[in-house]
Amino acid sequence: MSGLLPTGTRASSEQDGEPKALWLDSDDTGELLSSLSSETARAVLTELHDEPGTASEIASRVDTSLQNARHHLSNLEQAGVIRIADTRYSEKGREMSVYAPSEEPLVVFVGRKERKHTFLDSLRGLVSVIGALGLVSLLVQWLVTPTVNQNVSGQLPRVGDALGNSGATPLGAPPE
Template identity: 55%
Template sequence: MSGLLPSEGNVDAGGEGTPRVHWLDDDETEQLIGCLSCDTARDILSSLHDSPATAKELSETVDTSIQNARHHLGNLVDADLVRIAGTRYSEKGREMKVYGPTDGPLVVCVGGNEGNREDFADAISSFLE
């Protein structure tokens, strides 16, 4: 049965994307910081920067349950830090999602007034590109 379905699947490793600049008082930033407040979520994100992986592979890498890995992956996807990069098939023929980090650097800024934020974000983006 191992030869019938591709176990490697098609995975988009991604490349360098556009830098994202967030401000500490933005709603998106609150969600981002909230999901990264847990060691397990940070370990999962770090692991995905090394190599795309399934929830099962990540649970083994970071030594947690698959349910916990899926919970944190859902939060990381919602915060736009992780994306579904492709699919693989298990030995039993089940389709599994393969996760990878979203492309591009992320910067969280503190302070600044509303009028300067867009210029500041443009300057940071051009520096990181």
């Protein structure tokens, strides 16, 4: 029977959603902080960010009882920090929920609520700038790499070759 039912999972710990800002004085934040007040709950959440898993897998990875892991998983799910990402079957054919982090990254924000959109816009802008810098870096590398002299074998010169008696021009030396 174990060969007929799926025992693997397609669940991922990737968070593809938009960041969600929670205000320190909101009801949702109170529930979130309450669910994360235990060291075990934080360990469970950390493990789920590393790799999704069933309640029994998480209990084993954080070295706690299955009952305790289920308690923390339930609290974290109610707070919206994790979700049931998939269902798979045990070797005995029992349905098991696979838990993973929620789709939206959460940010707890301390400040006035009027600044919510400004904060999220700044966060989005920062991500855009980092992406643009990465693209510019790749472009510069692509443009500069072909201009470095290649040796006879067609490979780029090594620093060690330029320092030895190889007869090659040292890197960084102006052409003669």
